[in-house]
Amino acid sequence: xxxxxxxxxxxxxxxxxxxxxxxPDEHITTPFELNVPYGFPSFSVPDDNPLTVEGVELGxxxxxxxxxxxxxxxxxxxxxxxxxxFSSPSNCSGNxxxxxxxxxxxxxxxxxWDNAFAWDERKEGLENKITDAYTNPFTMAGEIxxxxxxxxxxxxxxxxxxxxxxxxxxxxxxxxxxxxxFLRTIITGNSKFDKFLRGxxxxxxxxxxxxxxxxxxxxxxxxxxxxxxxxxxxxAPLFTDLASHNNGLDSxxxxxxxxxxxxxxxxxxxxxxxxxxxxxxxxPYMHDGRFLTLEEVIEHYNSGGIDSxxxxxxxxxxxxxxxxxxxxxxxxxxxxxxxxxEDFLINPDYSNPNI
Numbered sequence: 001x002x003x004x005x006x007x008x009x010x011x012x013x014x015x016x017x018x019x020x021x022x023x024p025d026e027h028i029t030t031p032f033e034l035n036v037p038y039g040f041p042s043f044s045v046p047d048d049n050p051l052t053v054e055g056v057e058l059g060x061x062x063x064x065x066x067x068x069x070x071x072x073x074x075x076x077x078x079x080x081x082x083x084x085x086f087s088s089p090s091n092c093s094g095n096x097x098x099x100x101x102x103x104x105x106x107x108x109x110x111x112x113w114d115n116a117f118a119w120d121e122r123k124e125g126l127e128n129k130i131t132d133a134y135t136n137p138f139t140m141a142g143e144i145x146x147x148x149x150x151x152x153x154x155x156x157x158x159x160x161x162x163x164x165x166x167x168x169x170x171x172x173x174x175x176x177x178x179x180x181x182f183l184r185t186i187i188t189g190n191s192k193f194d195k196f197l198r199g200x201x202x203x204x205x206x207x208x209x210x211x212x213x214x215x216x217x218x219x220x221x222x223x224x225x226x227x228x229x230x231x232x233x234x235x236a237p238l239f240t241d242l243a244s245h246n247n248g249l250d251s252x253x254x255x256x257x258x259x260x261x262x263x264x265x266x267x268x269x270x271x272x273x274x275x276x277x278x279x280x281x282x283x284p285y286m287h288d289g290r291f292l293t294l295e296e297v298i299e300h301y302n303s304g305g306i307d308s309x310x311x312x313x314x315x316x317x318x319x320x321x322x323x324x325x326x327x328x329x330x331x332x333x334x335x336x337x338x339x340x341x342e343d344f345l346i347n348p349d350y351s352n353p354n355i
Contacts, residue, residue: 027166037189059182085278210335248305
């Protein structure tokens with residue numbers, strides 16, 4: 001009797017093993033461990049697009065892939081240059097047809113902490129923004145079916161897509177997912193200022209003066225300490241509040257800004273706050289690239305800006321200005337330059353894998 005029970009149990013175990021062996025293998029990917037700099041906030045990624053080593057690798061290749069454009073002449077990296085903080089070195093980048101576009105190129109850094117993209121925040125979710133970027137007729141002008149066909153006919157990419165997504169293969173969703181994974185790994189957070197916070201090095205007297213000006217409210221009379229009022233919109237550690245503001249550039253709006261996304265007239269002239277990290281490498285400045293130097297940007301705020309009915313309440317000194325002296329302006333710029341992370345600009349983790 002005991003022998004019969006053991007034999008029956010053995011048969012059951014063999015049957016289970018046989019059934020399992022007939023099932024398709026579960027696709028396994030490797031979790032990607034994101035290195036978050038000291039003092040940075042926590043982050044989250046979409047549940048349906050976790051960071052994986054395989055997805056990030058695929059996304060990196062796609063970021064530098066010219067087959068995503070209509071004419072095989074442009075990749076994402078042509079407008080988002082690593083050495084320019086993943087922005088463009090020219091005023092208002094050109095598109096695949098060689099025509100200028102109306103807006104300056106925003107840097108693609110520290111995006112894992114953001115969820116609304118473009119100067120007018122018209123796209124929520126990085127995956128959605130990516131699809132818009134490479135299919136937009138004013139940028140890369142790619143066509144989804146053609147792009148998918150090109151990649152499906154390339155065995156190298158077929159293997160990378162399988163590694164990242166299994167049998168899901170090459171499709172529009174996985175293209176955007178892979179690019180989003182790579183972009184979320186692009187993190188800058190090892191500047192001189194970061195090393196100062198970690199106690200690894202000191203700032204100069206001028207840089208410390210600039211730091212105080214950066215974080216102080218604007219003076220209301222010359223006898224008070226200098227204040228730049230910068231911290232409200234450009235506070236550490238991201239040095240952007242990830243929000244949109246009318247910072248007093250115009251009284252009449254040729255570009256409606258955030259209102260394109262909200263259809264609200266009270267959002268006319270409001271634009272997304274760009275990060276100040278590596279900002280000295282991202283000239284020109286503002287949504288339309290109107291300022292070429294940091295000195296021009298500081299002078300805009302020091303002048304108080306231009307009043308309008310949607311001017312941000314944080315622009316408290318419209319028509320009056322910050323009353324900064326020339327030396328105080330230079331101190332402020334000296335601090336802003338401590339936010340450069342030169343190793344980031346040449347980090348091979350973000351560089352063209354084909355070179």
